Structure formats: structure tokens, C-alpha cells
Amino acid sequence: MPETVTLVVNGVSVEMPAGSMVSAAILKLGLTTFRQSVTGEPRGPICGMGICFECRVTIDDEPHCRSCQTVCRDGMDVRTDG
Amino acid sequence: MGKPHHVCDVLVVGAGPAGLAAAWRAAESGLRVSVVDDNPAAGGQIWRGAQVKPSSPEAQAWFERIRSVDIQMINGARVFQQPEAEMLLAETSEGVCELKYESLVLGTGARERFLPFPGWTLPNVMGAGGLQALVKTGLPIEGKRVVVAGSGPLLLAVAAYLRRRGADVLLIAEQASSLRLARFGVGLLKSEKLSQAWTLKKEFSRKGATTQRLRYLSGCWVAEAHGNERLERVTLVRGGKRWQIACDYLACGFHLVPNVELAELLGCEIDRGCVSVDEFQQTTMPHLFAAGEATGIGGLELSLVEGEIAGLATANKHDAARKLFAIRDKQRKFADLLNRTFALRDELKYLAAPKTIVCRCEDVTFERLRAHSSWRSAKLQSRCGMGPCQGRVCGAAVEFLFGWRAESVRPPVLPVRVESLLSDGRE
Numbered sequence: 001m002p003e004t005v006t007l008v009v010n011g012v013s014v015e016m017p018a019g020s021m022v023s024a025a026i027l028k029l030g031l032t033t034f035r036q037s038v039t040g041e042p043r044g045p046i047c048g049m050g051i052c053f054e055c056r057v058t059i060d061d062e063p064h065c066r067s068c069q070t071v072c073r074d075g076m077d078v079r080t081d082g
Numbered sequence: 083m084g085k086p087h088h089v090c091d092v093l094v095v096g097a098g099p100a101g102l103a104a105a106w107r108a109a110e111s112g113l114r115v116s117v118v119d120d121n122p123a124a125g126g127q128i129w130r131g132a133q134v135k136p137s138s139p140e141a142q143a144w145f146e147r148i149r150s151v152d153i154q155m156i157n158g159a160r161v162f163q164q165p166e167a168e169m170l171l172a173e174t175s176e177g178v179c180e181l182k183y184e185s186l187v188l189g190t191g192a193r194e195r196f197l198p199f200p201g202w203t204l205p206n207v208m209g210a211g212g213l214q215a216l217v218k219t220g221l222p223i224e225g226k227r228v229v230v231a232g233s234g235p236l237l238l239a240v241a242a243y244l245r246r247r248g249a250d251v252l253l254i255a256e257q258a259s260s261l262r263l264a265r266f267g268v269g270l271l272k273s274e275k276l277s278q279a280w281t282l283k284k285e286f287s288r289k290g291a292t293t294q295r296l297r298y299l300s301g302c303w304v305a306e307a308h309g310n311e312r313l314e315r316v317t318l319v320r321g322g323k324r325w326q327i328a329c330d331y332l333a334c335g336f337h338l339v340p341n342v343e344l345a346e347l348l349g350c351e352i353d354r355g356c357v358s359v360d361e362f363q364q365t366t367m368p369h370l371f372a373a374g375e376a377t378g379i380g381g382l383e384l385s386l387v388e389g390e391i392a393g394l395a396t397a398n399k400h401d402a403a404r405k406l407f408a409i410r411d412k413q414r415k416f417a418d419l420l421n422r423t424f425a426l427r428d429e430l431k432y433l434a435a436p437k438t439i440v441c442r443c444e445d446v447t448f449e450r451l452r453a454h455s456s457w458r459s460a461k462l463q464s465r466c467g468m469g470p471c472q473g474r475v476c477g478a479a480v481e482f483l484f485g486w487r488a489e490s491v492r493p494p495v496l497p498v499r500v501e502s503l504l505s506d507g508r509e
Contacts, residue, residue: 020220
């Protein structure tokens with residue numbers, strides 16, 4: 001298994017240790033707004049374990065993916081709503 | 083065309099300590115065991131990533147036990163419905179799979195309790211366990227300024243972990259009073275069990291050559307988080323004194339709440355927020371067991387022993403299970419002490435301002451909720467608790483703030499794709 005994977009978040013490449021979660025990759029890039037709330041507030045992850053749904057992003061064109069429960073893969077295309 | 087399915091004697095939901103202990107005992111007794119878990123790897127929250135890189139000798143020993151028996155692990159699968167008796171449906175990235183079983187053990191664990199205060203919805207305000215999980219799964223924390231706050235032994239474990247990973251932990255703010263904490267310390271000595279957390283506190287308090295003294299303040303809490311687009315600083319309160327600290331992250335959780343939604347969906351009795359179980363960890367439903375935090379917050383050792391008892395009970399090894407009762411009793415006493423010590427103070431009920439959001443999914447404010455007399459009424463008229471988290475975050479908060487109990491659970495217990503729901507009917 002390779003030691004790192006490279007994915008793309010909002011058009012920017014980021015290298016992460018294999019097994020990392022997408023949420024960590026987004027924060028590593030300094031992005032903190034994962035989604036906009038129903039009234040337009042910026043939101044990011046709080047629970048880190050898949051229950052709060054605040055870390056939802058679009059992954060490979062699939063919307064509403066929980067980034068804290070999704071393992072980074074090479075070539076993955078991630079878009080935040082921030 | 084049938085859906086992919088697993089058939090087993092014992093299905094365990096949750097691959098944390100309780101679930102793994104149950105699975106091991108059942109498999110060791112010769113039963114066919116499957117473990118289904120929402121996370122990409124086994125270990126639950128406390129042993130997250132420990133299968134690859136053991137975080138403690140105990141974690142290593144348990145993963146070795148698990149490897150020594152034949153257990154089918156189904157990771158990255160969220161159970162969302164029971165379409166018929168002795169069958170659950172789980173959604174995976176590949177679609178829906180059917181899980182058929184004779185006995186079921188629920189080891190669904192716990193989540194952090196979050197309480198609303200002004201600014202708590204700002205990005206980089208997270209749970210204590212929440213930030214730890216993010217760091218464990220790849221977030222670089224070196225040099226970041228972190229305030230750890232809320233309540234419970236988890237705060238100490240999280241602060242120690244973050245510091246080992248290079249974070250600048252500015253302060254641990256524990257809402258419990260020093261008097262209560264002192265009693266907790268005495269109780270621990272009496273029970274001859276020095277918890278890991280308490281040892282950590284001593285470690286923090288000691289000025290050493292390598293460890294800088296860490297500030298642990300009891301009777302202290304975060305009154306407000308400030309920032310534009312993201313967290314920039316927090317206001318802390320202690321003994322009538324208020325002050326601000328600039329920080330990059332706030333790791334804030336108020337002890338833990340059992341995850342009982344699946345048990346409730348399956349018809350189990352829930353008592354004061356915990357799944358009711360008998361001496362063999364059986365719920366009020368036949369062939370349905372529960373172990374660990376879902377039956378009451380009690381920590382790692384209690385989860386393990388309850389898991390073992392449940393696993394043995396699925397194999398009808400009641401005599402062997404009975405031999406573990408004494409250990410469980412001792413751990414339950416410790417758990418009672420723990421929960422009394424970290425009981426939440428009333429002041430925390432008044433942190434939210436009228437415009438503070440309580441339900442983060444639907445952006446329902448404190449003032450809109452205050453107008454209602456029950457969660458049912460609040461739900462119907464404000465949509466509080468009806469978003470994707472289905473009340474998992476705001477439910478524990480409104481219970482503390484207003485004394486409202488969660489209402490009955492309806493399937494699916496977690497949001498799933500429309501295709502998954504459509505595939506629910508039998509072909």
C-alpha cells in the first residue's frame with residue numbers, strides 16, 4: 001500500500017497519509033467552511049464520527065458525502081460549499 | 083435479483099470495545115459472527131486506527147483476540163432499517179446489503195453531548211472527541227492553539243493526545259467544580275482503580291523538564307466563541323471572572339450520551355436515555371442484547387466486560403457469563419461515580435442567547451424553541467431535530483435545556499440514499 005494519496009479539493013492538490021479522511025484533507029488546506037447552513041452560515045465538522053452531518057461535501061460529483069467518514073483516495077475530486 | 087446478504091448466528095452492530103468483546107466471546111464459542119460498523123475500520127472511537135497502530139497494550143491484545151477467531155467484519159456500512167424479524171439492512175458504498183441473524187448484539191456506543199452557546203456553530207469549534215478523531219485521521223495539529231473545554235474524563239485524554247501530536251493546548255476548562263473532582267479522586271483511590279484520565283491530570287500538573295505545566299481549570303467553561311467565518315477566540319468564565327483567549331480550535335464536549343436510536347427502532351425499552359438490559363445484557367426484546375455505552379456511560383473497562391457477557395449469553399454460556407458479573411459490578415460503581423462527578427451545572431442552561439442556533443441542521447434558534455412546551459411541538463413547528471442528524475446533536479441539548487425527551491424513532495435511523503429506501507421492499 002502506498003504511504004500517501006493525492007486528492008484534489010476545490011481544484012487544489014493535497015497529499016495525505018494513506019488512510020486519512022477527506023475532512024482532514026480539507027482542513028489541512030486551511031479551508032474551514034465545508035458547507036453553508038440553511039440560513040447561509042459557514043459550517044465545518046464538529047463530531048468527527050459521522051453523526052452531525054456538518055462536514056458534508058461533494059465527492060466525485062456525489063453531493064452530501066460525510067467527509068469525516070470517507071477515506072481519501074488518489075485522484076478523488078472534492079468540492080466544499082464554502 | 084437478491085441483494086447481497088450475510089447470514090450469521092450472531093450479528094454485532096458496532097466495532098468498538100463492547101462490540102468486539104461480544105464478537106470474540108461468541109466466535110470463540112463456535113458461533114458464526116458478523117460485525118457491522120459505520121466506520122471504515124474497526125475500533126470504535128476509543129480505538130480508532132488502533133487495528134493498524136495499537137494505541138495501548140490492551141487495544142493490541144483485543145485486536146489479536148479478534149484475529150484469532152473467525153469473524154466477518156463489514157466496515158463502512160450503516161444500519162438503517164429492520165424490514166423483517168432477524169434481519170437488518172445496511173447501506174454501503176456499493177448499495178444495500180441484508181444482514182440475517184439469530185441473535186443481535188448492539189454495541190452502538192455513545193456520542194458527545196454538545197451544548198449551544200453563542201458562536202458554537204463557527205467552523206473550528208468542534209467536539210473534544212471530534213477534534214481528536216480528525217487528528218487521528220490526518221489533520222496536522224502541530225503548533226495549533228487549542229482550548230479543550232466541556233466536561234468529563236475525555237477532556238484530559240484528548241488534551242494529552244493533542245499535546246503529544248504537537249498542539250499548543252492552552253487550557254482545559256472543566257465545568258465540574260473542584261469539590262466534585264476531589265471526591266472523584268478519592269472515590270478512585272477507594273476503588274483501587276486509578277483511571278487513565280486521572281493519571282493524566284497528575285502528569286499535567288507536574289512541572290517536568292519535558293512537559294510544560296498545563297492549565298486545568300475546574301468550575302470553568304466557555305461562554306462564547308468569537309470569529310468571522312471561523313473561530314478566532316473564546317470567552318471563558320470562572321467564578322464570576324470573564325476573559326478571552328485567542329485560539330485556532332475549540333475542542334468542546336460535555337461528557338457523553340448513549341446511542342440508543344437503533345435499539346429504540348427495534349422496540350427495546352429505553353430508560354433515562356439508556357438501553358435497558360437484564361443481568362445477561364439482554365434487552366427487553368428476545369435474542370437482542372446490548373453492551374457498552376449504549377446501556378449507560380461507563381468507559382472502556384465496563385464496555386469490554388458487558389460485551390463479553392453479551393457474547394457469552396448469545397452462546398448460552400450463562401455460567402461463564404456469571405463469572406464476569408463481579409467485574410461488571412465494580413465497573414458500574416466506578417461509572418456511577420464518574421457520572422455524578424461530571425453532572426452538568428445549571429449555569430450551562432443559560433449560555434445560549436435568544437438568537438443562538440440550537441438545531442444546526444435546520445438553524446432553529448433558542449428563542450424559537452423556548453416558545454414550545456415539548457419536543458414534539460417544537461419539531462412540528464420549527465423542524466428542530468428533523469434535519470440529517472435527526473436530533474443526534476440537538477436532542478441531548480434540548481433535553482438538558484428544556485427537559486424534553488426524544489420522541490419515538492422512525493426508520494431510516496440514519497439518512498440514506500433514495501435508492502436504498504426503494505430497495506427496502508422484498509423482490
